[in-house]
Amino acid sequence: MTALLKYCPQCSRPLVVGEHGGAQRLACTDAQCGYVHWDNPVPVVAAIVEHQGQVILARNALWPSGMFALITGFLEKDDPNPESGVLREVEEELGLKGRVAGFVGHYPFERMNQLIIAYHVVAEGEVVLGEELAEYKHVPFEQIRPWPAGTGYAVRDWLLRQGITPLPFDRRFLARIRNFRAIDTNLLTAGQPTAEELTAVSACGVDTVINLALSTSDHALANERAVVEKLGMRYLHIPVEWEQPRRQDLLQFSAAMAAERAAGRSVFVHCAANKRVSSFVMLDRALHLGVPLDEAERDLHAIWQPDPIWASFIQAQLAAARPVANN
Ligand SMILES: [Zn+2]
Numbered sequence: 001m002t003a004l005l006k007y008c009p010q011c012s013r014p015l016v017v018g019e020h021g022g023a024q025r026l027a028c029t030d031a032q033c034g035y036v037h038w039d040n041p042v043p044v045v046a047a048i049v050e051h052q053g054q055v056i057l058a059r060n061a062l063w064p065s066g067m068f069a070l071i072t073g074f075l076e077k078d079d080p081n082p083e084s085g086v087l088r089e090v091e092e093e094l095g096l097k098g099r100v101a102g103f104v105g106h107y108p109f110e111r112m113n114q115l116i117i118a119y120h121v122v123a124e125g126e127v128v129l130g131e132e133l134a135e136y137k138h139v140p141f142e143q144i145r146p147w148p149a150g151t152g153y154a155v156r157d158w159l160l161r162q163g164i165t166p167l168p169f170d171r172r173f174l175a176r177i178r179n180f181r182a183i184d185t186n187l188l189t190a191g192q193p194t195a196e197e198l199t200a201v202s203a204c205g206v207d208t209v210i211n212l213a214l215s216t217s218d219h220a221l222a223n224e225r226a227v228v229e230k231l232g233m234r235y236l237h238i239p240v241e242w243e244q245p246r247r248q249d250l251l252q253f254s255a256a257m258a259a260e261r262a263a264g265r266s267v268f269v270h271c272a273a274n275k276r277v278s279s280f281v282m283l284d285r286a287l288h289l290g291v292p293l294d295e296a297e298r299d300l301h302a303i304w305q306p307d308p309i310w311a312s313f314i315q316a317q318l319a320a321a322r323p324v325a326n327n
Pocket of ligand 1: 008009010011012013028029030033034035
């Protein structure tokens with residue numbers, strides 16, 4: 001969103017990034033004008049619509065098939081309060097008259113720079129879809145699988161309050177993380193996640209995050225350890241030099257993975273682009289888990305074809321593990 005704004009909406013001069021109010025923000029180049037693009041989060045109202053004893057989930061016309069979520073909309077200037085706003089959205093999108101049965105919570109949705117204000121709305125009448133929606137479905141409470149993004153957290157909290165143990169979060173949403181690849185149910189790999197994506201990783205039941213990137217790697221997250229530990233996950237940092245991977249790094253990684261497996265913990269391993277990780281994971285599986293080399297390589301090649309430095313590192317590790325032939 002920020003990237004789209006190039007010119008000052010007050011005086012049309014170019015905007016440039018600078019320090020304003022303690023953060024990097026776009027601001028007008030003309031000191032007299034003084035415009036700063038604060039880019040504050042936008043309030044969005046969301047409804048968990050209860051209708052005929054079930055919850056209505058809907059698919060926006062712009063979403064891929066199979067993707068359903070809550071009824072949401074921007075809080076409008078003329079809405080007297082968020083409760084009225086959410087009832088207006090339910091009527092516009094589903095053609096249903098509703099009443100607010102309870103406030104569920106506030107949820108930050110960083111990727112969209114929104115603050116979601118979620119309500120439980122009980123509605124009556126016949127559904128008539130508004131033009132923003134492509135389809136809808138009724139889902140029994142106990143069959144709703146929460147998704148680890150935006151309104152999915154509101155759904156989980158609401159189910160818990162209804163006395164229902166929610167189904168585990170839908171892991172398909174983790175595929176949005178850069179170069180994501182699930183190796184098996186206990187081993188997920190990817191490039192650098194954002195703080196919001198780490199929240200999703202935690203919601204999906206991951207116990208341990210292992211980071212093979214350097215603190216100075218592309219897109220590195222400041223204070224990643226603090227972010228991960230605050231989410232209740234364990235954090236291991238094994239920095240691997242991109243230009244100079246070392247056998248010692250691989251041994252340390254394999255020892256860590258063996259400990260996680262022995263403890264039955266589920267692990268999310270990442271670096272900057274999943275290149276270091278896909279190489280180390282391939283070697284660990286081939287050398288220590290008895291996974292056939294071609295099978296382990298398939299997951300590696302799904303991410304990249306190693307460059308000369310990494311191809312020779314991989315060959316050296318495989319060769320070192322081969323038993324020496326007795327002549
Ligand atoms: Zn200006």
